[in-house]
Amino acid sequence: MSKDNENLKPLSFENEEELKPLSLENNTTHQSNDDFVPISKGANNEIKNEDSNFVFFFGVSASGKSVILSSILYYLSSQAGVLSPKSGTPNSKEAQVLLADFFENISKGILPNRTTRDQVTRIDLKFEPNNKSKKVPPINLTFLETAGANHQDINKGNQYHSSIDSYLNAKIPLNILIVTSYDSAHKEDSLIYQFLNRLVEKGIESRFVNIILVISKWDLSGKGGVTSEDELESFISERLPMTNNRINAYEFSKTYFTIGKIETNGNTEKITNLNLDSAEIISKWLYECITGYPLDYEGTFWERIKFSF
Amino acid sequence: MENTSCYIFAFATFGHPNDFRQTPFKYNNPDVAKQIKVFDLSNAIKVFPNSTIYSIRKERIGNSKLISYSIYTFAQEQASKRDGTFIGSSIILENKLAEEKYVIDCLNEFNQKLTENNLFNGVLKVNHSKDFIPNGTLTDFDKIKNPQIEIVDLNFNSNNNSLVVYCDTSPNKLAIFFSKSIDLLNIYDTIYFTNSDEVAKFVLQKGIFKLIQNHGDKLEFEIEINNLIEERKRKREQSISEFEGEVQRINDDKTRTIQEFKNQIEQSERTHFENQNKLKESKEDINRIGQFYDDFLNKTKPLINQLRHNNEKLEVVKQIHNSNKILFNNSVGELKKPNYQTTINPIAKPKPKGKLHTEHQPQEFEHRGGHRRREEREEVEGKVYKINIYKVATFVLAFLLIVTWVYFLFFKSNSENETEVIQNQEQLNTIPQEQEQKPVETIKLEDLNPISNSMLNENDYRIVAKNLKANMKLDEVVKVIFNKNPTEISSVYSGQEAIYSKHLLEHNKQCFEEKEGIYYFSKGTLNQIPSYKK
Numbered sequence A: 001m002s003k004d005n006e007n008l009k010p011l012s013f014e015n016e017e018e019l020k021p022l023s024l025e026n027n028t029t030h031q032s033n034d035d036f037v038p039i040s041k042g043a044n045n046e047i048k049n050e051d052s053n054f055v056f057f058f059g060v061s062a063s064g065k066s067v068i069l070s071s072i073l074y075y076l077s078s079q080a081g082v083l084s085p086k087s088g089t090p091n092s093k094e095a096q097v098l099l100a101d102f103f104e105n106i107s108k109g110i111l112p113n114r115t116t117r118d119q120v121t122r123i124d125l126k127f128e129p130n131n132k133s134k135k136v137p138p139i140n141l142t143f144l145e146t147a148g149a150n151h152q153d154i155n156k157g158n159q160y161h162s163s164i165d166s167y168l169n170a171k172i173p174l175n176i177l178i179v180t181s182y183d184s185a186h187k188e189d190s191l192i193y194q195f196l197n198r199l200v201e202k203g204i205e206s207r208f209v210n211i212i213l214v215i216s217k218w219d220l221s222g223k224g225g226v227t228s229e230d231e232l233e234s235f236i237s238e239r240l241p242m243t244n245n246r247i248n249a250y251e252f253s254k255t256y257f258t259i260g261k262i263e264t265n266g267n268t269e270k271i272t273n274l275n276l277d278s279a280e281i282i283s284k285w286l287y288e289c290i291t292g293y294p295l296d297y298e299g300t301f302w303e304r305i306k307f308s309f
Numbered sequence B: 001m002e003n004t005s006c007y008i009f010a011f012a013t014f015g016h017p018n019d020f021r022q023t024p025f026k027y028n029n030p031d032v033a034k035q036i037k038v039f040d041l042s043n044a045i046k047v048f049p050n051s052t053i054y055s056i057r058k059e060r061i062g063n064s065k066l067i068s069y070s071i072y073t074f075a076q077e078q079a080s081k082r083d084g085t086f087i088g089s090s091i092i093l094e095n096k097l098a099e100e101k102y103v104i105d106c107l108n109e110f111n112q113k114l115t116e117n118n119l120f121n122g123v124l125k126v127n128h129s130k131d132f133i134p135n136g137t138l139t140d141f142d143k144i145k146n147p148q149i150e151i152v153d154l155n156f157n158s159n160n161n162s163l164v165v166y167c168d169t170s171p172n173k174l175a176i177f178f179s180k181s182i183d184l185l186n187i188y189d190t191i192y193f194t195n196s197d198e199v200a201k202f203v204l205q206k207g208i209f210k211l212i213q214n215h216g217d218k219l220e221f222e223i224e225i226n227n228l229i230e231e232r233k234r235k236r237e238q239s240i241s242e243f244e245g246e247v248q249r250i251n252d253d254k255t256r257t258i259q260e261f262k263n264q265i266e267q268s269e270r271t272h273f274e275n276q277n278k279l280k281e282s283k284e285d286i287n288r289i290g291q292f293y294d295d296f297l298n299k300t301k302p303l304i305n306q307l308r309h310n311n312e313k314l315e316v317v318k319q320i321h322n323s324n325k326i327l328f329n330n331s332v333g334e335l336k337k338p339n340y341q342t343t344i345n346p347i348a349k350p351k352p353k354g355k356l357h358t359e360h361q362p363q364e365f366e367h368r369g370g371h372r373r374r375e376e377r378e379e380v381e382g383k384v385y386k387i388n389i390y391k392v393a394t395f396v397l398a399f400l401l402i403v404t405w406v407y408f409l410f411f412k413s414n415s416e417n418e419t420e421v422i423q424n425q426e427q428l429n430t431i432p433q434e435q436e437q438k439p440v441e442t443i444k445l446e447d448l449n450p451i452s453n454s455m456l457n458e459n460d461y462r463i464v465a466k467n468l469k470a471n472m473k474l475d476e477v478v479k480v481i482f483n484k485n486p487t488e489i490s491s492v493y494s495g496q497e498a499i500y501s502k503h504l505l506e507h508n509k510q511c512f513e514e515k516e517g518i519y520y521f522s523k524g525t526l527n528q529i530p531s532y533k534k
Helices: A065-080 A093-108 A148-152 A162-169 A189-201 A229-239 A241-250 A277-291 A301-308 B030-035 B100-118 B171-184 B197-206 B220-309 B314-334 B369-414 B416-428 B433-437 B458-466 B474-484 B486-493 B497-507
Strands: A053-058 A081-085 A121-129 A139-145 A174-181 A210-216 A253-256 A260-265 A268-274 B005-013 B020-026 B052-061 B064-074 B086-094 B162-167 B190-194 B210-215 B512-515 B518-521
Touching: A053 A065, A053 A162, A065 A081, A065 A093, A065 A121, A065 A139, A065 A174, A065 A210, A065 A277, A093 A121, A139 A277, A148 A189, A174 A189, A174 A277, A189 A241, A210 A229, A210 A241, A210 A277, A229 A241, A229 A253, A253 A277, B005 B030, B005 B100, B052 B171, B064 B100, B086 B100, B100 B171, B162 B171, B162 B197, B162 B220, B171 B190, B171 B220, B190 B197, B197 B210, B210 B220, B220 B314, B458 B474, B474 B486, B474 B497, B474 B518, B486 B497
Parallel strands: A053 A139, A053 A174, A174 A210, A210 A253, B162 B190, B162 B210
Antiparallel strands: A081 A121, A121 A139, A260 A268, B005 B020, B005 B086, B052 B064, B052 B190, B064 B086, B512 B518
8 A cells, every 4th residue: 555545544434434325316316226327339339230020028137038038949949940040140159158058958947047237139040930831931030138127227217228229229120028927017017118108209109019918927827828818818907007008009919928837946946847838829929920921821822732732 | 637436336136126236335426336337247157156256347437447346156036046146246446456455355345244234045135236234344445445556557448358267266366366467457358256166167168258277287367467468578579670670771771872872973983084084185185286287387388488489380289288288187187076074964863762661651662662762763853854844834824824815805805695605604614515505595503592492473573573674784673673572582592693683584584685795674574583482
């Protein structure tokens, strides 16, 4: 240490400022502790290769975004067709590792890890359906993996982190999956409502984006699926009244999601029975929204005759 | 003056719904505290139960250069069993550094108490970092709260690289690592240190961050530092060799230039010497020439006398005189006419070379150096001719200018139509050749600014018509229009009367008569009056 400090007596914290949390929420000039001032990163936030169909997940931490993403990827690649990297658009090293983890872990029953805050992991893929009909063409899919913290942050008028904002500000074809879990949906009605408002503020008109509300962890209801449409409807209208009205008004889709049976073994959770039914529903919704034709389209009249041979 | 101070952050992953949150518990400038990047870990590295990860990170926020020392330990989220979740603390020093051992002591102490206060059986007790119960005092806090050590030679620009060091992280060892890492932060934004083989294996498996080992006989951290030093040394040596190369080149230039000067001088000296010899010879010849002439004269005089006084036979005398002439011619003819080189060729004087290549000149120039020098010489030689070319060119251009003037003057007095063309040409400066021959109507008009988007309505142009008299000049007509229509015309186009008048003429040709290049209003009603509606 320098000489100045050698002469100083050790200062007791009691006499000085005691360490207290810096609560910016009480500060009139700052809206919230979690308010984030985006750090200028130059041209880093520019969205490249906009020629794709972007899939964006909204939901708080641990709501199941990554699980749904990995199960969609698994369904598409294991049952519906072939998922391959998009040529000319190399994925980042992070995205490649994430993708490898998704495939490796879900087949072993391991749930995905939490997602890092303040960064968007972009996964560019090309999906070629098994369906040979010409009406069911290959599509480009770009999945955007984001952390729940960043979605939680938009509460009370705060802005998105710049990395996410740049995707929402870009004029790109968006498909939005709003994810909330069976056990905590009632706490997130307002946040989802604010998110839908944020889209309007950003000039993202609901008619130009495809939005689906996904109630995740449906297995917590004690059932593997829904017996009737009314069951899901009544759940949503009861737990998410504001969101429900908005969704009905704009005729967005709704669905439930479950990954199957999860058992806790000591300190780890594991999927003991992988169920891809609800992943299939979401995947098919996604495909039909993008192309206008269902993934299991039976083919045109001539194609049906041709296929029958 | 830049602030120096110390920030202490606590952070953790809380799972549903808050996820990763960080809160400053000690801070100087709240604005800086708010902008500090998240201490969240990416999926390249993961905290395992019973493992600890330390990190050092550089960051710039406005004028603040920040070095963060962080610690991560495992903690479970309240509502999940997810792995890779953690609790941690960070001490951030602003613009200066403190002694690493005190930083580590404070960091360990703060995090120790943080985990004691806020974990129960390894599970987080709270759901947000702002609800953390911090510890009141830190033993060595006064030793780090006013950092004094200057940060030397560290570039704070991000390079998006991270390094993980698998090593002994006991406080004493870690202090050395941290201290040495400052230099290494020139290459990496964040350097992680862990003694956990699980973490190390994970990092290696993910392959996103570079992993090095520094234990036992593996000293890769030292190698990394040495590489940095080597790299610097290499760059330094490269510069030295570049400098030396330049010195060599200049030296060569010097020798060559001096040699060229010497050659030139020798050449000139030789010429002088030859001239001198010739002069000497010539001087000697002067006497001989006198002798020859005298001889001839002396021989001729007796012959005259012989003819005058002695009645000598004319034929014989003539013969003798002739043979004398032949003799004289032969002797004089033997003498060379002096031929001296009176001037030293001025062209040949070599130009000393002193031009050095500066940093920013492209490399290839260096290879072409010799070539360039040759070009320079040619340039010098060419100058003698160039001066003449310029003179000639000046004369030619001056001649052309005069011809042009004469041409214009001539045409002005002869044909107004064509004068108009020329004037327009001078204004527009871009009329293609073909149009020059065409009548006035097709000459491109300069646009009004803003371009007229309307015509006056019937009511308005009637008002204008009432105020017009026959044989009014065009610009007077324009004046009347501007006066009568202040909003739609005058306010918009004032200052552009000249252009406006051309547009008006263009639209109402039938109403105007042209005399001696000036247009006069003659008959009819101006019903196409350009205006601008806002």
